Amino acid sequence: MATKKQHYYPRALLKYFSNDDGKVNVYMRLAKDDPIKYMKYENVCAANYTYEGTSKDDELEIDNILEDKLSSLEGKLTSIIDKIIKSIKFYENREPTVDINEDDIEFLFKYMNLQYIRTDMGRINFINTFRECTPRKYPMKLEEIHENKRKIREFNNIFKKPGILDKFMDTLKVPEFMNFHISIGKYFITSDNPVVGTDNWKQMWMPISQNLCLEFLADEFNHWGDNIIIPRMDRHSRYFNEAQIETANYYIISKDKFDLPTQYYIYLRYFCPDWEKKSRHFKD
Numbered sequence: 001m002a003t004k005k006q007h008y009y010p011r012a013l014l015k016y017f018s019n020d021d022g023k024v025n026v027y028m029r030l031a032k033d034d035p036i037k038y039m040k041y042e043n044v045c046a047a048n049y050t051y052e053g054t055s056k057d058d059e060l061e062i063d064n065i066l067e068d069k070l071s072s073l074e075g076k077l078t079s080i081i082d083k084i085i086k087s088i089k090f091y092e093n094r095e096p097t098v099d100i101n102e103d104d105i106e107f108l109f110k111y112m113n114l115q116y117i118r119t120d121m122g123r124i125n126f127i128n129t130f131r132e133c134t135p136r137k138y139p140m141k142l143e144e145i146h147e148n149k150r151k152i153r154e155f156n157n158i159f160k161k162p163g164i165l166d167k168f169m170d171t172l173k174v175p176e177f178m179n180f181h182i183s184i185g186k187y188f189i190t191s192d193n194p195v196v197g198t199d200n201w202k203q204m205w206m207p208i209s210q211n212l213c214l215e216f217l218a219d220e221f222n223h224w225g226d227n228i229i230i231p232r233m234d235r236h237s238r239y240f241n242e243a244q245i246e247t248a249n250y251y252i253i254s255k256d257k258f259d260l261p262t263q264y265y266i267y268l269r270y271f272c273p274d275w276e277k278k279s280r281h282f283k284d
Contacts, residue, residue, distance in 0.1 A: 002064050008119050009045035009192055012078035016085065016209040017041065017190060017255045027252040027266055029142075036258065044251055045192045050120075053157040066160040070118065073169075077111050080104045081208055084182065088212075088229065096229040098182060105180045108214060110172040112206050116195040121249055123155035124148045138279075139193070139247045179222040181215040181230045185237035188213050189262065191248035198243070198281050205240060210255040213240060243281045245269050 007014075018024050018041040026037045026044055051066040080100075087099035117126045121140040128136070128151070159165050174180070188207040197204045202218035213232070224230045232240075238261065245252055245265050252258075252266060269275050 002062050003067055004048050005046050006048070006050045006067050007046045008050060009115075009190075009194060010074040010077065011042055012074055013081065013190075013194070013208060014041040014044060014253070016081070017253055019255060025254045025257050027248075027258065029248070029250050029252075029270065041253075044253060050152070051156055051160075052153075053160055054153045063160075066156055066165075069160070069165050073111065073114065076107060080107060085209060085212065088182070095227065096184075098229060100182075100228065106174055108180070109174045109178075109216060110169050112195050112204060112214065112216070113172050114169065115206065116193075116197070117155075119193050119249070120145050120152060121193055121247075124151045127151040127154055140249065142249060145249060174216070177219045178216045179219065179224075179226075180228065181217065181222075181224060182228055183213045183215055183230050183232040183236075185211060185213060185232040185240070186234060187211075187237055187241070187254075187256065187259070189241045189244050189252060189254040189258075191244040191253060192251045193247040193249060194244070196240075196243040196247055196281070207240070207244070239280065241265075246275075246279060246281055 014024070015022075022040055022042075023038050024041045024044060026039055028035050028037050031037065049060060049062060051070065052060055052062050052064075053066070055061045083099055083104075088096065089098070090096045116122050124140065124145060125136060127148075159168070183205075188210055190207045195204065195206045199218075199221070203215070203221050204217075205213050205215040207213040215230075241262060242265055245262070246269055248269075254262070258266070
């Protein structure tokens with residue numbers, strides 16, 4: 001039987017933001033009533049048949065080909081994230097440690113790039129960039145997503161073809177000037193567009209739990225040398241969280257209830273018409 005409910009943010013990642021009852025705090029932008037919800041993480045960041053393509057007659061063609069390909073990659077991702085979270089250790093008199101190797105880091109870089117393009121915004125961006133060769137400066141508005149739904153199906157039709165997704169993944173290599181870190185913070189949130197890139201993608205990060213965030217930083221932004229595990233002060237976490245809010249289209253997700261600064265920034269993002277001018281992340 002074909003999978004109908006398809007996640008564009010893997011449940012394997014979402015579960016690490018959930019509480020003991022399997023629920024997360026969510027700002028649900030398209031809610032018809034109170035947008036702040038407390039709900040099962042399995043019901044977040046999913047849509048019916050979102051990875052299906054179209055036939056020659058432009059009808060929905062349900063075959064789960066792309067969904068199955070993505071699920072296979074999610075399985076590998078899950079094993080690496082599980083290993084990170086279970087193996088990370090802290091000591092009083094020496095640097096913290098984690099069980100991770102170069103192959104893991106290479107795959108995380110590949111997957112983070114894939115995660116960026118597999119969302120609604122990412123798929124439309126991919127098609128637009130492929131056609132126009134002009135990367136966009138600001139996150140996409142909902143109106144633009146609704147106007148470009150056909151491009152999402154076009155992306156699906158391309159990436160379900162034999163070998164295309166594999167070729168895309170194979171082309172992705174960690175550049176020599178990029179440095180991998182796992183940052184430690186008190187309070188990371190995430191969103192339906194969890195991978196954020198700034199400064200022409202010289203800084204790229206993706207939170208994997210309330211306290212852990214994966215980062216790739218160019219040499220000019222790397223102040224920690226070869227240390228894998230790095231501390232992040234509250235101001236850094238807030239900077240990351242604001243970026244999640246700015247890029248979110250449908251959901252903002254937190255393990256804890258949203259604190260007042262986060263609620264205020266959500267208000268600015270979605271109800272201030274010139275929010276771009278206040279952004280610290282996306283500038284002309």
